[in-house]
Amino acid sequence: xxxxxxxxxxxxxxxxxxxxxxxxxxxxxxxxxxxxxxxxxxxxxxxxxxxxxxxxxxxxxxxxxxxxxxxxxxxxxxxxxxxxxxxxxxxxxxxxxxxxxxxxxxxxxxxxxxxxxxxxxxxxxxxxxxxxxxxxxxxxxxxxxxxxxxxxxxxxxxxxxxxxxxxxxxxxxxxxxxxxxxxxxxxxxxxxxxxxxxxxxxxxxxxxxxxxxxxxxxxxxxxxxxxxxxxxxxxxxxxxxxxxxxxxxxxxxxxxxxxxxxxxxxxxxxxxxxxxxxxxxxxxxxxxxxxxxxxxxxxxxxxxxxxxxxxxxxxxxxxxxxxxxxxxxxxxxxxxxxxxxxxxxxxxxxxxxxxxxxxxxxxxxxxxxxxxxxxxxxxxxxxxxx
Numbered sequence: 001x002x003x004x005x006x007x008x009x010x011x012x013x014x015x016x017x018x019x020x021x022x023x024x025x026x027x028x029x030x031x032x033x034x035x036x037x038x039x040x041x042x043x044x045x046x047x048x049x050x051x052x053x054x055x056x057x058x059x060x061x062x063x064x065x066x067x068x069x070x071x072x073x074x075x076x077x078x079x080x081x082x083x084x085x086x087x088x089x090x091x092x093x094x095x096x097x098x099x100x101x102x103x104x105x106x107x108x109x110x111x112x113x114x115x116x117x118x119x120x121x122x123x124x125x126x127x128x129x130x131x132x133x134x135x136x137x138x139x140x141x142x143x144x145x146x147x148x149x150x151x152x153x154x155x156x157x158x159x160x161x162x163x164x165x166x167x168x169x170x171x172x173x174x175x176x177x178x179x180x181x182x183x184x185x186x187x188x189x190x191x192x193x194x195x196x197x198x199x200x201x202x203x204x205x206x207x208x209x210x211x212x213x214x215x216x217x218x219x220x221x222x223x224x225x226x227x228x229x230x231x232x233x234x235x236x237x238x239x240x241x242x243x244x245x246x247x248x249x250x251x252x253x254x255x256x257x258x259x260x261x262x263x264x265x266x267x268x269x270x271x272x273x274x275x276x277x278x279x280x281x282x283x284x285x286x287x288x289x290x291x292x293x294x295x296x297x298x299x300x301x302x303x304x305x306x307x308x309x310x311x312x313x314x315x316x317x318x319x320x321x322x323x324x325x326x327x328x329x330x331x332x333x334x335x336x337x338x339x340x341x342x343x344x345x346x347x348x349x350x351x352x353x354x355x356x357x358x359x360x361x362x363x364x365x366x367x368x369x370x371x372x373x374x375x376x377x378x379x380x381x382x383x384x385x386x
Contacts, residue, residue, distance in 0.1 A: 001055070001065045004033065004040055005305050009127070010060045010179060011035045013067055016053055023049045023073060031067070036183035036266075038299040048072055052082050060179055062125060062152065124151035131156045180266035188325055195326050200372050201359035202380045206339045209383060210354055217281075222339065224284035226383070227311050230334050231255050231275045231283070233379035234309060240375045241308050243329045244366040250329075258307025258327070259287055261294040268294040269327070271307045305329075315339055321357045331366040332375070335359045358383065 001011045015032040018024050025047045032041050048070040055067040066089050069082050124132070124139050128151045132139050135156065142159045144151035177185065213222050234241050234255045243250040255276040258269040270290035275283060293299045309331075312324050315338035324335040337357040344353040358379055362372045 001033070001061045001063050001067055002042060003063045004035055004038075005301050008035050008063060010062055010183075012060055012179065013055055013057050014039065015057070016050075017041070018050050020050050020052055023047075034179075034297070036180045038293075038301075038304060039297045040301070046070075049075070051077055052079075052086075054086055062127070124156075125153060127153045128156045178265065180268075184267050187328065191325050191328055194328070196364040197323075197326060197361050198364050198369065198372070199323050199359055199361045200369070200376050201321070201357055202376055203342070204356050204358050204380050204383045205344065206354040206356050206383070208385060209339065209356075220280065220284050223313055223316075224280065224287060226313060226336050227257060227259065227275075227287060228280050228283055229379060229382035230309070230311050231257060231278075232382045233375060235276050236378040236382075237371070237375040239371055240332045240362075240367055242331050242366050243308075244331065244363055245329075249366055252308040254308070256306050256308045258310040258330075259291065260310060260312035261291050263295050265297065268299070269307060269310055270294045270299050270303050271305075273302065273306065309333070312336070315356060322359060324359070324361045326361050326363050331363040332372075333361050334379070335361070 001013070004011070012034040013031060014034050017029045017031055024030060024044045026044055028044045029041045030044050030050075032039060034040075049072075051069040051071050053068050055061055055065060061067065066086065069085060071077050124142075124144070125146065129139065131137075131153055132142070137156060137159055139151060139156075142151050142155050145155055146152045209222065209225055212225055213220070216225075238251075241252045241255060243252070254274045257272045257275040259272065261268045261270060270293060272278070272283065272286045272290060275286075278286060290299065290303055293303065307327065307330060310324075310327055310333040312322070312333065313336040314322060315336050318338055320337045322335045322337065324333040326333050335358075337359070339354055339356040341352045342355045343350050344355065345351075346353075358376070360372065360376050360379070367375075
């Protein structure tokens with residue numbers, strides 16, 4: 001299973017595009033993989049013949065899992081040779097038949113279960129070892145469900161979950177989360193635990209925004225004006241376009257704008273690359289394109305996990321105010337609430353004006369309160385001068 005992004009840990013093999021025994025050349029489509037963000041077709045980097053597809057379709061597989069055995073063009077092979085190769089890859093020393101007969105199945109299972117607890121420990125996946133250390137779990141007590149009895153991350157986490165008290169609250173159905181939702185949950189928990197957040201917000205006069213929205217083409221939405229203002233504010237305060245890593249700051253040259261998109265599968269944040277170089281109409285077109293791709297699960301690796309700042313807008317759902325979570329490898333995320341009439345003080349009078357809350361969450365390791373205020377001030381000016 002290839003890594004199709006910096007943060008990809010799991011993938012689902014969805015389609016074989018070459019049958020077993022079929023030949024392929026460099027550049028041919030081999031198989032289709034779905035990860036937490038998109039679905040991609042993987043092309044062949046070499047030429048050869050598919051000897052066997054070694055991983056099931058539709059199952060979540062860790063990056064690095066063997067999914068196929070291929071041989072050189074014209075090479076001869078036997079099923080036993082493929083079995084041997086897969087067994088060595090999985091760390092299984094026992095020999096076994098390619099397809100056990102029904103009356104041999106129990107003997108086959110017995111031989112597979114004879115490995116000692118030490119050999120099971122040695123066949124734990126690297127992430128399973130790390131997680132076991134975090135949870136204080138002795139790997140010799142964990143039963144592996146991976147290939148050849150290897151211990152997976154899920155095996156470790158399952159063994160570390162405490163049993164609920166028998167007299168605990170009544171429970172309904174336990175729903176297993178999909179890959180997208182589970183990945184989002186893990187990353188949000190990691191961001192909240194690792195990044196010291198602080199937030200700043202302004203109530204923005206939206207009179208100019210509404211006037212600009214009314215004067216632009218139908219293809220330009222209010223959301224397009226909001227994200228364009230964010231891009232301009234970043235250009236004015238480039239020191240927020242950074243990432244804290246191991247005691248230093250990574251300063252990004254481009255404003256790669258990640259736009260939060262809610263889909264039926266879960267939350268995505270597709271990226272508009274080099275947004276600072278785009279005119280309003282181009283930016284609107286790109287935001288629409290990547291948003292559509294997120295809903296259709298057709299985002300490319302370059303449109304995933306490459307953002308330098310994120311924008312989230314829940315104003316269309318009537319939300320007034322929110323405190324977003326900063327994404328790893330970024331230092332700021334902007335949240336917009338609903339644009340509606342609110343009381344405003346003007347020339348000694350209280351008047352009703354359209355307004356919205358703009359809130360920015362920052363990584364305090366990279367950005368201090370003053371720099372945050374400078375960015376929020378620039379953003380407020382860009383919004384009110386739209």
